[in-house]
Amino acid sequence: MKTDIEIAQAAELWPINKVAATVGITETELEPYGYDKAKIVLDEAKATSTKLGKLILVTSINPTVAGEGKSTVTVGLADALAKIGQKAMVALREPSMGPVMGMKGGATGGGMAQVVPMADINLHFTGDFHALTSAHNTLAAVIDNSLQQGNPLNLDPRRIIWKRALDVNDRALRHITIGLGGPTSGVPREDGFDITVASELMAILTLAHDLMDLKARIKRIVIGYNYDKEPVTVADLGVAGALTVMLKDAIKPNLVQTLAHTPVLIHGGPFANIAQGTNSIKATKTALQLADYVVTEAGFGADLGGEKFLDFKVPLLGKTPDTIVIVATVRALKLNGGADKNSLKNEDLPALEKGLANLGQHLRSMARYGVPVVVAINRFTTDTDAELASIEHYVVEHGHAAYPVTVWADGGAGAENLAQALVETTQQAHVFNPLYDFSEPALDKLNKIVQEIYGGAGVELSSKAEQQLRTYAKLGWDRLPIIMAKTQYSLSDDAKLLGAPRDFKIHIREFVPKLGAGFLVALTGTILTMPGLPKHPAALDIDIDEHGVITGLS
Structure with a gap:
């Protein structure tokens, strides 16, 4: 076969x-x-x-x-x-x-x-993903350059939320320290990598109606907070135009x-x-x-x-x-x-x-x-x-x-x-009934998702997540749609809990605001934004011969 x-x-x-x-x-x-x-x-x-x-x-x-x-x-x-x-x-x-x-593996179907x-x-x-990766990391470089060049935006290095990105499963890059090597090598701080498909730029690319909508969304990206705990955006950095240029074909x-x-x-x-x-x-x-x-x-x-x-x-x-x-x-x-x-x-x-x-x-x-x-x-x-x-x-x-x-x-x-x-x-008349209205409080939206979609009892928030929601309410962000970051293997946030469990709660450890994309990400359980490779990665089975014929790709 x-x-x-x-x-x-x-x-x-x-x-x-x-x-x-x-x-x-x-x-x-x-x-x-x-x-x-x-x-x-x-x-x-x-x-x-x-x-x-x-x-x-x-x-x-x-x-x-x-x-x-x-x-x-x-x-x-x-x-x-x-x-x-x-x-x-x-x-x-x-x-x-x-x-x-x-x-x-891949995502192009199978067999016939x-x-x-x-x-x-x-x-x-x-080359779409390469363009996205380059644009994402250009923004990261501009952020660190702003810190190096006198920090005119008063950015708090401890509160920068824009990580770097790579379209590779590499667990070693989840948590890193950058800026080492002395005064000419940047400001030392903790950082990390997300996989490119977790980048907010990827989400934005798939939501933008045209180039100008793309640029407007990029401007709204929150990259971190200043020492007064106020959000700092791409618009503040002034590089939305350059990033849009990098994505003009993507x-x-x-x-x-x-x-x-x-x-x-x-x-x-x-x-x-x-x-x-x-x-x-x-x-x-x-x-x-x-x-x-x-x-x-x-x-x-x-x-x-x-x-x-x-x-x-x-x-x-x-x-x-x-x-x-x-x-x-x-x-x-x-x-x-x-x-x-x-x-x-x-x-x-x-x-x-x-x-x-x-x-x-x-x-x-x-x-x-x-x-x-x-x-x-x-x-x-x-x-x-x-x-x-x-x-x-x-x-x-x-x-x-x-x-x-x-x-x-x-x-x-x-x-x-x-x-x-x-x-x-498809010819049948129907009335679409959304799960929630965008104007509902974030906690109400979260509970509806868990109760009506997952079949669970509701959500429980960490103290960090509770504090974030209070802050977001003041900023008006708590009315954004919710994107649950949850394991795909279970209806719950426990990947090993199969079937149709009941009476479970989804634990939300923190939120990540994605204002350019227009949603709040709720990180649940132990979900990771940079995957790792398995014991036997598919890369071990992929090869190419002298005629350029590829084998092992699925």
Whole structure:
């Protein structure tokens, strides 16, 4: 059986202008990056069109080591829609090289439901992440230079919150000391690195409507506090223009294709466990202006990416999903039910039925938004008919429909039943019901997320977090939307607590204001903004031969 990269390397790709033409993108709207990828800038008429296609949001149960295949289903579903005669596009996030070289792998789907060129997308692609990393670290350098050059902004070095960034999983850089080496080497202080996808600039890039909105958001970034404990922003430093210049190309969406030549916009990639976890508003909006059906995904499970898409991105996008698809697998549900990870190929109905509670919580949390919800069962060859029937019965009992799909093996043909169903569900009238109003106090918003989305009892704040909220209330920041930074593996903030726990509390240790992005990040449990590598990182398995053929990339 061929690996994902072998399938991708054997694919016959269309030239990117041919892919673009299928959705009406002209050559004057393309900025090619070689043969098979390009950035796009729509002309004025298309860019201001108010006619939007149907939006399908793909999310999932909590991820496990068994795999759920959310990206694979997203890609396969779009191919299925095209296969049944619909004008479809995909809108995805760009992969981070940290996880690609670490444990998670890439984010271009798998098997016969992939986005190509797979290796390019998972590695350097069109340079967006490099531009973001450079802009982020330019800001860090300007901050330290301001300290060195007499500190005109009266910055307190102990209260600088803008770290440095790198698109690598490197735990050794989480906490560092800089400025050593004497008076000419800067002001000594504690610092650290975040992974690039945790940068506020990444979040901002995916939220900005245009260059001027990007610059305005960059100006609002809080980089720290002065000795009077007042916030200091990028506008105070005077470098918003320079940072915007560095991102002038990165703000343009990237066009590629699936193995079946369905057009795909890949743009931006904030992590869903430490940011909003969605691709850019610009890319999603562009796809909606070009296609009749747009399939997009939100990072990790419905408790993280799904909730943030619906409560944070939707108001800015100005378009609610017309259907939500929750991806589940028999294997992952059995793990959630206590099955041993080494015996997932064996039929285990008791474990499966116990693990279905995790799916049930996500069904309830997504259905509360008022949007039609369906379940896609990403079928593995070892799944038994009895196991599939158990899931379908459970979903129907909860008032929804479930559709087994085999897109990894069959591409779009493996999801035609789901595609046909979505054509019908997306036509249903619905009234979107957001979880909270932005004007509600931060504590109320936090408790609603925990109680209604996670199924827990509420939040508990550390003394530091309590003090921060009091300060934010005085500054007017407590009315910002909330972005929970939480483990993706559990509905709780304990990664080992699987299934659907109840009566737990989410511990919030501190908040980080992201005024440029327009939200407050609540850091929960032991969540980290710079991941580390596992014992056996994927980098150990990746290689290249004398002909430039890459192996081991997934």
